[in-house]
Amino acid sequence: MLDFCVIGTGISGSTIAKLLNQKFSVNVYDKAKGIGGRSSFKRLNGKIGFDHGLQYLSPRSLKFKRFTKELTRKKILKFWGGNHKFLNKSVKKKNKHIKLIGVNGNSDISKYQLKNIKFYHQYELSKINRHNKVWNLQFQNGQVIKSKNLIVSIPFPQCKKLLSKFVRTSLFKNKVIMNSSLTVLLMTNKTSNNYSSYFTNDKILGWVSNENSKKRFTYNKDLWVLQSTFEYGRKNIDSYKNKKTYFTKILINRFKNITKIKISKIYFTHIHGWKYSSNSKPLKSDSYWDRKIGLGICGDWFGGPRLEDGWLSANNLFKKIVGKK
Numbered sequence: 001m002l003d004f005c006v007i008g009t010g011i012s013g014s015t016i017a018k019l020l021n022q023k024f025s026v027n028v029y030d031k032a033k034g035i036g037g038r039s040s041f042k043r044l045n046g047k048i049g050f051d052h053g054l055q056y057l058s059p060r061s062l063k064f065k066r067f068t069k070e071l072t073r074k075k076i077l078k079f080w081g082g083n084h085k086f087l088n089k090s091v092k093k094k095n096k097h098i099k100l101i102g103v104n105g106n107s108d109i110s111k112y113q114l115k116n117i118k119f120y121h122q123y124e125l126s127k128i129n130r131h132n133k134v135w136n137l138q139f140q141n142g143q144v145i146k147s148k149n150l151i152v153s154i155p156f157p158q159c160k161k162l163l164s165k166f167v168r169t170s171l172f173k174n175k176v177i178m179n180s181s182l183t184v185l186l187m188t189n190k191t192s193n194n195y196s197s198y199f200t201n202d203k204i205l206g207w208v209s210n211e212n213s214k215k216r217f218t219y220n221k222d223l224w225v226l227q228s229t230f231e232y233g234r235k236n237i238d239s240y241k242n243k244k245t246y247f248t249k250i251l252i253n254r255f256k257n258i259t260k261i262k263i264s265k266i267y268f269t270h271i272h273g274w275k276y277s278s279n280s281k282p283l284k285s286d287s288y289w290d291r292k293i294g295l296g297i298c299g300d301w302f303g304g305p306r307l308e309d310g311w312l313s314a315n316n317l318f319k320k321i322v323g324k325k
Helices: 011-020 062-073 089-094 108-113 156-163 230-236 240-259 307-322
Strands: 002-007 026-029 041-045 048-051 077-079 084-086 100-102 118-120 125-131 134-139 144-152 178-189 197-199 205-210 221-228 266-279 288-290 295-297
Touching: 002 011, 002 134, 011 026, 011 108, 011 144, 011 307, 026 144, 048 221, 062 077, 062 307, 125 156, 144 156, 156 266, 156 295, 178 230, 178 240, 205 230, 205 240, 221 230, 221 240, 230 266, 240 266, 288 307, 295 307
Parallel strands: 002 026, 002 144, 026 118, 084 197, 144 295
Antiparallel strands: 041 048, 077 100, 125 134, 134 144, 178 221, 178 266, 197 205, 205 221, 288 295
16 A cells, blocks of 8 residues: 555656655556646647746746756756846846746656656546545546545645645645636747746736747747736636637737737647636645545645745655654
8 A cells, every 4th residue: 555645746756756765655546647736848849849847947946946956956947048028128127037947857856856756647536535544535537546545736726626635734725826827828930039938017918938948949930929918818818718719809809919020821820728827825834644544635826926936845745744843
């Protein structure tokens, strides 16, 4: 029987799994087709693809700086250079930090941390019960997994739905409003663009990334990631699936108007909605651990909204599990 079952392969799930794997038997499960959570990389052909969600890391805490420095030394991460254009001056003042990206994609961190751990894709958890001090986890594909301890690292609303009857504190009484965004992946003709990214001051389109500028591949076409503002995403996240063409055009047209980049041909588009991308308001705790029943919860929404907060949450949970202050 497993010592620990971890749900989620994002930064929190992969981090806590790696830490626990030093002392215990661990398996990791994720409902997505790949690993990385909101750091997923959508591959088109070989190394050619898009950072689907998270675009870069800018370490702030000393602990996370040390972690990313080590991953940079091991060539898991690298610097994202180029000219980053800030059309919103208030954002520019907050973004003087370095930008780090995965060498092959921003899911590289999760892949690195899970390289010696068994993990399973397309395992969506549908039911949880606890019997005779053992967690019984039922997945939608029919598989049932038993584990002594359970660690959950998924967005707050999903976590609350699955675990409300097991959590004995006021954790789920917190008012957590998750940010939402729409993301368009776009392939166009090669342009004369000289910028690696754009931070806008638009109410619809918030961010543009030129994936070619990350220098993971050489290609005769330009790849772009267009991300809506949280405000626009929140208004349309529940309706975009029925009007994908409409919302794709809206974001592309905003992109053209704001950047003035001349696009003569569009070869590929894909739109995705991140309903639970991040939490802007931090909670009073960094993680949750109930030793009596062997239940732990970690995630970036504890500290929110940065990916770094997810890493810190997982480290905080590990200390609680092994009894360190």
